[in-house]
Amino acid sequence: MLDKTGFPLEMTGEDTPMVSFRKVRKSYGALTVLDDLDLDVSAGEMVSIIGPSGSGKTTVLRMLMTLERINGGVIYVDGKPLSHMPKGGQLVPANERHLRSRRADIGMCFQHFNLFPHMTALENCMEGPVQVLGLSKAEARDRSEELLEMVGMISKKDQHPSRLSGGQQQRVAIARALAMRPKVMLFDEVTSALDPEVIGEVTNVIRQLVSEHNLTMLMVTHQMGFARDISDRVCFFYGGRIEEQGPPAELFGNPQRERTQQFLSAVREAV
Amino acid sequence: MFDWKWDFTWEILPRLVYATGNTLIAAGAGYVIAVVLGLMLALAQRTPSRALTFTVREFVEFIRSTPLILQIFFVFYVGPQFGVRLSPWMSGMIAIGLHYACYLSEVYRGGIESVPKGQWEAAIALNMTTAQKYRRVIIPQAIPPALAGMGNYLVGIFKDTPMLSVIGVAELIHTANAIGSENYRFLEPYTMVGIIFLAISLPAAGLIRLFEGYVRRKLGL
DSSP, X not given: OBOTTSOBSSOOSTTOOSEEEEEEEEEETTEEEEEEEEEEXXXXXXXXXXXXXXXXXXXXXXXXXXXXOOSEEEEEETTEESSEEEETTEEEEOOHHHHHHHHTTEEEEOTTOOOOTTSOHHHHHHHIIIIISOOOHHHHHHXXXXXXXXXXXXXXXXXXXXXXXXXXXXXXXXXXXXXXXXSEEEEESTTTTSOHHHHHHHHHHHHHHHHHOOOEEEEEOSOHHHHHHHOSEEEXXXXXXXXXXXXXXXXXXXXXXXXXXXXXXXXXXXO | OOOOOHHHHHHHHHHHHHHHHHHHHHHHHHHHHHHHHHHHHHHHTTSSOHHHHHHHHHXXXXXXXXXXXXXXXXXXXXXXXXXXXXXXXXXXXXXXXXXXXXXXXXXXXXXXXXXXXXHHHHHHHTTOOHHHIIIIIIHHHHHHHHHHHHHHHHHHXXXXXXXXXXXXXXXXXXXXXXXXXXXXXXXXXXXXXXXXXXXXXXHHHHHHHHXXXXXXXXXXX
């Protein structure tokens, strides 16, 4: 069923994407950051977003996390509208209540980790499950310790973030997001604030997630080699639009568009 | 030249100590009101309701721009005309609590605004409710930077309790005045009041600094 502007109230069927941006527009005043973005991400797919700064790539993740309101179009998660809610057969902008009910499917890791400084690593991971999901402390602790084990941070579980290195904080942040059991994980330049020698410890955790879990992931990154290694698809953003997208081998090995070629050669020169 | 009488000093000391107790109670109760109400005033200025934000902000500005003594008179003398009949003690604590609540709300506001934007975003990413965001994430981080200001106002409220003497609260100044007029001697009672204020304010300021350091360590900041 479509609403009168032509957007489906719900997406159904076998091939329903986990995440779907339909004609999504975002602007700040006169500045258009994203222009009629159409992007589907299948369940279990790992999509990397690359592009020059200011191309709108981080905005894509922030809109999906509902940190930014959109100015046009509709975002769907798992077939149901996220940015909008159905009301009387129409899609109207979502209220906070609707956002809370849909946001549970999405988790996010930030460039600057954003761990809660007044809580230990373990408490950071337990916070969401206990407060938001209503788990018992014991359940939340088990779940959190398991995840801290997975990211290799169990030995530091009682440390506050101020005592941890950037790479360690980012690994805790990944565990904290996973503890909410999201269907979609967003990684927003998670290695950009790290010293070069600790980038590997974070990318290895993400590699492990890709190989062992069936999470849908969107990742904004400047690590071209990493994106090439682990992505199912790479999207090159330019000027608020997807300039080119495809499997990493094709996009990196044989880019079709001139802007993609320019960007990739500029990045290669910088390394 | 100095005509200090020690036996008179000892004689009046118990009354002054008793009045010190009253002063501390007035300051303490006023401060509790200020701490709680101040936080509410700070949070009320952050709601989506523009009308509420505007009203609260203007109220805070009004209280901060008028003398405390006027507010004390208002609660005590004007209140009854509106059917609010309060004892000097109650009036005094409400007036002083309200007055300092407005100052503390600004301290809290500064503390809340000092919490980085990323903390709010992390709380949203964990799908917290507004109440959970404030209670679990924002306020615990807003308090430590606010502690210095909160401590200053604790000493401030203590030093302002003599204002309550004007409506007959038997705090230190009121008691010293009474002793002075009964005995026609003011040197000893007023000197002692000064010493008592000093003896409480100075260590209090030091203790507040220690407490601030303790809280920061406790929160891992």
